[in-house]
Amino acid sequence: METILKFLKQLANNNRKEWFDENRKTYEIAKGEFETILTSVIEKSILNDKLLMGLEAKKCMFRINKDVRFSKDKSPYKLNMGASINPGGKKSMIPGYYIHIEPGKSFLAGGTWQPMPEVLAAIRQEIDYNSKEFRKILAAKEFKTYFKTLSDDDKLKTSPKGYEKTHPDIDLLQHKSFIVVHDLTDEQVMNKNFPSYAAKMFKAMLPLNSFLRNCME
Secondary structure, rough: HHHHHHHHHHHOOOOHHHHHHHHHHHHHHHHHHHHHHHHHHHHHOOOOOHHOOOOHHHOOOOOEEEEOOOOOOOOOOOOEEEEEOOOOOOOOOOOEEEEEEEOOOEEEEEEEEOOOOOHHHHHHHHHHOOHHHHHHHHOOOOHHHHHHOOOOOEEEEOOOOOOOOOOOOOHHOOOOEEEEEEEOOOHHOOOOOOHHHHHHHHHHHHHHHHHHHHHHH
16 A cells, blocks of 8 residues: 555645656556455455455446536545445445545445435335344444444434434434444555455444345345
């Protein structure tokens, strides 16, 4: 990961097409390193999550080019390398895992982010019916080793339609995204055992993903 972090630090200070074109060879080396690491993470994660079988790293990786059409920031490139390890690849809406590599801002995440309205309704209904099971997942020892609870990002301040604000599980039902996040230091990212660490963390996420996937069936 050292090559990746070094390139991204340089890109942060030179976010211009001209500089990127001059350093494209270095980018390709960093991209290749990221793909190799992702391949290892996927191979190790398949041991726990069989739905990842047949998944290729390159189908999980996001482009470094930004879509600046609707952004005030017109710098052309992202300052991170990211990958969505979902059954079916990065475009799949099936709950899965996410790797974000950025100097000083890396993290691992998982779950489902901003699901379609009908899927969100199904998740809330399942939580309403089986809140004890869902809370058990969030309270599990292995889960708590890496995550405090669901991320509060993208959460309603009031009750969702169809649920009273006095509902005993309103704290869960207010979520519009059901994700967990674990921040990483640069030292953790560069550790040679990073793929094993990521796979171990994804294993801790699996019960959450399984619950969310069942809501989509």
